[in-house]
Amino acid sequence: VQLQASGGGVVQAGxxxxxxxxxxxxxxxxxxxxxxxxxxxxxxxxxGGISWSGGPTYIADSAKGxxxxxxxxAKNTAYLQVNSLKPEDxxxxxxxxRRSSVIGTRPNDYGYWGQGTQVTVSS
Numbered sequence: 001v002q003l004q005a006s007g008g009g010v011v012q013a014g015x016x017x018x019x020x021x022x023x024x025x026x027x028x029x030x031x032x033x034x035x036x037x038x039x040x041x042x043x044x045x046x047x048g049g050i051s052w053s054g055g056p057t058y059i060a061d062s063a064k065g066x067x068x069x070x071x072x073x074a075k076n077t078a079y080l081q082v083n084s085l086k087p088e089d090x091x092x093x094x095x096x097x098r099r100s101s102v103i104g105t106r107p108n109d110y111g112y113w114g115q116g117t118q119v120t121v122s123s
Contacts, residue, residue, distance in 0.1 A: 001031055003021055003023050003114030004024075004114045004115060005093060009118075011119075017081075017119060018079055019080040021033060021035075023097070030099055031098060032100055034048070034049040034105075037091035038094070040091075045060070047062075048063055087122070087123045088121075090121050098111060
C-alpha cells in the first residue's frame with residue numbers, strides 16, 4: 001500500500017488542523033493506521049492509531065484530549081484531527097500502515113510509510 005500524508009501547515013498556538021492519510025494500491029481496510037511525528041532533533045514519536053475496521057483507536061498520552069483519529073475506508077483515507085496546538089507539537093507528521101488489527105506503538109511495528117507533512121505551530 002502507498003500512503004501519503006497531507007494537510008499540514010503553519011498555525012498559531014491554539015489552532016487546529018486536520019491531517020489526511022490517503023492510501024492507494026491495496027485494500028485500505030486491510031491496514032491498521034498509525035500516526036507518528038518527528039520534531040527537530042527528536043526521535044519519531046507515536047501519536048495514535050486506528051484499527052483496520054475503524055473501531056478501536058489509541059491516542060498517546062501527549063495527545064489525549066486534543067487529537068482524534070478517524071478513517072473512512074470507502075475513501076481510502078485516515079484522518080488526524082489536531083486541536084489546541086502548542087509550539088511543542090511542531091513536527092513532521094507521518095502516517096504508517098500495518099497488516100494487523102492490533103495498533104502498534106513503535107515505528108518498527110509498521111511496514112508502510114508515507115511522506116510526512118510539516119506542522120509548524122507559532123507562539
